[in-house]
């Protein structure tokens with residue numbers, strides 16, 4: 105909807121009204137078309153201002169409309185009509201002008217922005233391009249290099265930056281609509297021809313061909329298979345090389361291809377999934393909207409290894425006072441230096457002062473007595489963590505929330521060490537903790553909604569996407585990683601190489617294949633856990649066959665590498681070889697290939713040809729199957745939670761929506777059929793056995809992912 109008022113006698117003011125972000129829904133577009141006609145037909149009206157209600161100009165096209173049949177007046181002719189209007193039209197930009205919202209403003213003859221406004225063309229993040237003339241008008245207004253930057257990255261720019269680009273004509277600290285109305289009065293009689301951006305030539309630098317080539321190469325390198333960034337470059341190239349009308353035709357063609365691509369659907373699903381995880385719920389019925397968080401002013405971090413340092417930086421950068429505790433003197437000195445460096449580098453990038461004074465360091469756990477919340481980040485050892493929780497419970501105020509950064513240990517066991525187990529939750533950060541967006545907030549059977557709400561809010565304040573999950577070994581992310589890693593090892597046993605498996609996964613869109621990722625994280629981490637679990641056995645003559653544990657197939661390949669001191673990048677050897685310890689350039693290692701040959705010979709394994717499809721299906725479907733088990737067990741509330749965790753924590757390619765969305769895209773019946781096939785071939789691998797929920801969903805006709813929760817509810821109620 106849109107509202108019309110006449111202000112100052114001669115200005116027609118059109119206000120977009122569609123909360124929360126005044127998206128250009130069919131009703132809003134209809135409102136704009138009707139009210140523009142009215143303003144143009146009223147003789148008293150000499151100029152027009154378009155603004156949005158509640159201090160927000162416009163968040164762009166209504167993404168909810170994309171999935172269905174489009175109705176109402178189309179955006180492109182609507183914007184053309186505004187540009188062609190015989191009276192000056194001024195956009196009064198407050199809050200945001202994004203996507204179609206900025207394209208609407210580019211159709212206006214003038215743009216006035218509030219100094220706190222942000223503008224941008226983020227369509228690429230939704231698998232699209234600015235398809236309402238934005239790809240053709242923006243380069244004509246601000247030049248090809250700046251337009252390429254904005255359109256291919258989708259980044260939002262501040263009003264000050266927009267002014268520098270010439271994207272807005274004026275910025276103000278005052279009431280933007282009032283300023284725009286006065287401006288509109290001043291320009292009422294000015295000629296408009298030069299203000300119609302579509303008539304401008306597209307000014308190109310002399311080396312424009314080289315520029316496009318460079319940008320295209322960069323985009324292809326970083327897109328990880330996403331097609332929208334490439335289409336964005338092609339659309340801007342059309343603006344630079346074709347007359348406006350032909351450029352618009354090219355924009356339309358490219359947009360049509362993107363619109364119908366699975367990638368746009370995946371990215372739009374993911375846009376809503378990211379927001380859905382904020383509306384968390386627990387099996388007890390506690391929910392985000394009925395559970396109030398308690399404010400946290402002062403926090404503490406216990407243990408200043410890699411994770412503790414990152415968490416301290418994340419907290420301090422967000423303005424929290426932090427008590428950072430490390431009991432080892434040498435570690436403490438090293439941590440202080442590292443944290444200061446991280447804060448200084450981050451502050452330099454953001455152009456702010458480093459938050460060094462937010463942190464108090466200490467060697468004694470007593471120094472956390474008065475904090476509101478503690479995040480324990482000591483070594484991943486249950487006995488040690490239990491001891492720390494006992495100490496914290498004795499030292500801290502009774503109201504202090506006690507959180508653990510464990511990546512998979514039992515939260516309940518830690519809660520049992522404390523006076524107030526209801527105040528204990530997991531806060532599982534991902535390395536590097538000040539950079540990675542994901543936070544798993546883990547509730548145990550005793551965790552209160554208050555503790556979950558507080559941890560979720562803290563996560564939001566430090567810029568994380570927080571997902572509330574239940575307590576089980578590995579929680580959601582690492583639990584699903586286990587069958588994925590396991591399949592990758594089995595594939596090596598059966599004839600594949602680490603390079604081939606990684607290549608397939610990287611072509612799929614992962615930033616790193618499973619073996620390169622393991623080398624980066626350190627092979628010894630998992631090895632220590634397997635040793636503690638009694639799975640990795642240094643002496644293979646202990647009675648059990650080496651490739652079988654507890655009746656299941658087991659690959660000791662990772663353990664054997666660790667026994668050789670091959671821990672990955674940090675030792676210069678792992679699944680790959682590196683020039684020196686710490687180097688990041690992975691090279692195939694002939695030693696490893698002979699080692700695999702010998703291993704296969706020792707175990708009478710005959711290497712067979714493993715193709716692309718088998719690698720993908722076995723690695724991904726076993727992981728997805730575990731995802732369905734997680735949903736069945738109530739560890740994740742819905743598929744969106746899993747997908748958000750995988751995109752933000754495990755570099756799952758966003759344009760594929762996340763593992764559960766991918767399963768829906770492939771077809772649940774196909775996933776089921778392939779799992780059945782592989783389980784038949786490998787009956788000693790339980791992770792390949794299709795789970796009950798997957799079967800149930802297929803039996804229910806494979807409903808769309810948005811309907812899975814209904815089936816999940818039914819399955820859980822029958823358990």
Ligand SMILES: CCCCCCC[C@H](O)CC(=O)SCCNC(=O)CCNC(=O)[C@H](O)C(C)(C)COP(=O)([O-])OP(=O)([O-])OC[C@H]1O[C@@H](n2cnc3c(N)ncnc32)[C@H](O)[C@@H]1OP(=O)([O-])[O-]
Pocket residue numbers: 124125127163164165166167168179200202203204205207226227230232233234235236238356359376379380
């Ligand atoms: C030939 C075909 C021609 C086609 C023409 C194409 C035109 C054009 O180029 C395409 C576009 O504009 S593509 C669009 C380009 N635009 C973009 O990509 C902008 C996308 N939006 C954003 O980046 C952020 O939402 C803001 C920065 C706007 C606000 O951030 P914040 O303050 O943290 O708040 P928040 O929590 O994020 O959102 C609050 C609520 O608003 C909801 N919602 C938001 N935008 C929506 C939309 N466009 N729509 C619908 N809903 C939208 C959001 O879901 C949430 O709902 P919930 O039910 O409460 O969960």
